[in-house]
Amino acid sequence: MVNTTIDLGRGLVLRNPVMTASGTFGYGEEYTDFVDLAQLGGIIVKGTTLHAREGNPYPRMAETPSGMLNCVGLQNKGVQYFIDTIYPRIKDFDTNVLLNLSGSTLEDYVQGAEMVSELEKIPAIELNVSCPNVKQGGMAFGVTTTGISQVVSEVRKVYHKHLMVKLSPNVTNIAEIALAAEAAGADSVSLINTLMGMAIDAEKRKPKLSVITGGLSGACVKPVALRMVWQVSKAVKIPVVGLGGISNATDAVEFMLAGASAIEIGTANFIDPAVSAKVAVGITDYCERFGFQKVTDLIGALEC
Amino acid sequence: MKQITDFRLVEKQDFGRSVMLRLRAKHALPSINPGQFVQVRVDGSPSTYLRRPISIHDVDLQQNEITLLVQQVGEGTRHLAAAEVDDVINMVLPLGNGFTIPEKNDKVLLVGGGIGIAPLFYFAKVLSEKGIKPTMLLGGKMKSDLIRLAGYQQFGQTFVTTEDGSLGEKGFVTMHSVWQRDGFDRIYVCGPKPMMKAVAKLAASKGTWCEVSLENLMACGLGACLCCVEDTVEGHVCVCKEGPVFNTRRLKW
Numbered sequence: 001m002v003n004t005t006i007d008l009g010r011g012l013v014l015r016n017p018v019m020t021a022s023g024t025f026g027y028g029e030e031y032t033d034f035v036d037l038a039q040l041g042g043i044i045v046k047g048t049t050l051h052a053r054e055g056n057p058y059p060r061m062a063e064t065p066s067g068m069l070n071c072v073g074l075q076n077k078g079v080q081y082f083i084d085t086i087y088p089r090i091k092d093f094d095t096n097v098l099l100n101l102s103g104s105t106l107e108d109y110v111q112g113a114e115m116v117s118e119l120e121k122i123p124a125i126e127l128n129v130s131c132p133n134v135k136q137g138g139m140a141f142g143v144t145t146t147g148i149s150q151v152v153s154e155v156r157k158v159y160h161k162h163l164m165v166k167l168s169p170n171v172t173n174i175a176e177i178a179l180a181a182e183a184a185g186a187d188s189v190s191l192i193n194t195l196m197g198m199a200i201d202a203e204k205r206k207p208k209l210s211v212i213t214g215g216l217s218g219a220c221v222k223p224v225a226l227r228m229v230w231q232v233s234k235a236v237k238i239p240v241v242g243l244g245g246i247s248n249a250t251d252a253v254e255f256m257l258a259g260a261s262a263i264e265i266g267t268a269n270f271i272d273p274a275v276s277a278k279v280a281v282g283i284t285d286y287c288e289r290f291g292f293q294k295v296t297d298l299i300g301a302l303e304c
Numbered sequence: 305m306k307q308i309t310d311f312r313l314v315e316k317q318d319f320g321r322s323v324m325l326r327l328r329a330k331h332a333l334p335s336i337n338p339g340q341f342v343q344v345r346v347d348g349s350p351s352t353y354l355r356r357p358i359s360i361h362d363v364d365l366q367q368n369e370i371t372l373l374v375q376q377v378g379e380g381t382r383h384l385a386a387a388e389v390d391d392v393i394n395m396v397l398p399l400g401n402g403f404t405i406p407e408k409n410d411k412v413l414l415v416g417g418g419i420g421i422a423p424l425f426y427f428a429k430v431l432s433e434k435g436i437k438p439t440m441l442l443g444g445k446m447k448s449d450l451i452r453l454a455g456y457q458q459f460g461q462t463f464v465t466t467e468d469g470s471l472g473e474k475g476f477v478t479m480h481s482v483w484q485r486d487g488f489d490r491i492y493v494c495g496p497k498p499m500m501k502a503v504a505k506l507a508a509s510k511g512t513w514c515e516v517s518l519e520n521l522m523a524c525g526l527g528a529c530l531c532c533v534e535d536t537v538e539g540h541v542c543v544c545k546e547g548p549v550f551n552t553r554r555l556k557w
Contacts, residue, residue: 026528030527033305055540058520058532060530061522061532075533267523269524
């Protein structure tokens with residue numbers, strides 16, 4: 001019997017290391033025909049901002065080799081709508097429900113975090129300082145050490161539950177950014193958000209996305225994500241949550257060996273809506289096969 | 305309830321640019337409304353990462369069968385069209401909301417253009433099972449676009465237009481003489497967007513209720529990724545989850 005429990009600190013305990021990434025799993029409700037949510041460590045619901053956002057115009061998606069670009073642009077109905085309408089529907093899911101919180105100003109982040117902290121059944125926020133798709137999507141905060149220090153320390157003052165900070169890969173040294181988040185009071189960091197990219201329709205001589213650039217995700221980003229998780233986990237002491245192209249249990253194990261304490265499944269949910277639960281089972285199988293008593297034994301167990 | 309199911313290809317008919325795939329599951333299928341769609345996984349095509357949304361052309365629940373008409377438009381659909389009998393094809397289904405079922409005495413017109421005729425087959429079949437005889441108006445660029453025409457004709461009077469005049473009246477569906485006849489209570493449209501907009505405009509000019517089936521680029525097909533949005537009077541909504549069928553009053557057309 002493998003112990004799959006992961007304690008990420010400050011009250012966030014996962015029954016297994018598998019969570020679903022924000023923006024790829026809706027509010028969980030969209031997937032209950034395919035996945036028993038009780039088989040997951042947690043779900044991270046759609047990126048939410050203090051005020052409602054309509055997002056970017058269509059087209060918002062372009063398929064790329066082994067991946068996809070999106071420029072959804074944080075379409076959501078705002079924190080208050082989440083609290084009034086969505087939270088009552090999902091609060092009793094038998095898994096950790098985390099909210100991904102984004103913003104365009106420091107005040108938005110702080111006010112949003114204060115409102116979310118009142119929600120008893122939301123044990124953690126994933127602070128999105130890395131959305132590449134809106135002009136003020138927080139990425140301004142996420143790409144400099146001073147920016148990230150500022151937003152994390154201000155949110156930390158008002159938010160006393162687990163604060164996970166989602167990092168952008170669109171930086172020169174992600175370990176420095178992670179260290180700044182840690183120093184400012186983050187309880188964990190999750191990485192990577194999407195890589196900035198672009199796609200062109202040569203026949204029409206036009207960009208494929210309405211706002212020209214977008215965020216790249218899917219299997220194609222996995223080697224980049226794995227490298228960054230490895231670099232960050234060597235630099236920080238707080239837990240690292242790994243994501244980026246994880247499509248099966250082997251991918252998930254690789255992230256844990258590189259130093260991740262937990263993982264998120266993103267774009268793979270689109271291809272196999274049942275993949276998250278399969279990954280959870282597969283991680284346990286891996287532990288049994290190699291005689292690991294507990295899943296935490298995998299964290300950073302890379303031999304090199 | 306939605307399911308992820310492996311189907312075996314039991315029959316394939318080649319229509320040139322399109323193919324008909326009749327697919328059988330081992331287990332019982334959920335009930336399926338006309339106008340709903342499937343997300344097909346395209347195996348063995350490296351450049352095809354995402355599933356492909358395809359409308360449901362026909363359903364046989366007794367045989368656990370779904371039939372798709374697949375038009376080859378890119379790598380993914382080309383690969384699907386190359387499937388051979390006994391190949392296994394994985395689908396997520398049924399997705400989205402279907403057409404609104406009309407009242408028993410409504411006079412119904414189904415308008416299809418190009419491969420957009422596909423979902424109207426199952427819709428016409430369900431209507432005829434309910435004792436409603438739809439009138440159908442199907443348009444294509446040329447005769448060869450109007451596949452399985454005899455199949456449609458068994459469910460109701462079927463009119464045809466082709467752009468080159470090789471079958472039926474020459475021109476677009478909006479130019480057909482059927483529009484000069486008595487009015488319809490409900491008009492349902494599936495086809496290329498410019499064609500649907502033209503029919504919607506015609507319907508609006510007559511004050512007729514009208515539903516259209518949209519086809520936007522999709523990733524998840526479940527309402528999670530928010531990629532396939534249409535701008536409506538209520539703001540951006542997912543075509544996959546809120547649609548693909550919309551009353552034209554909801555759209556900013």
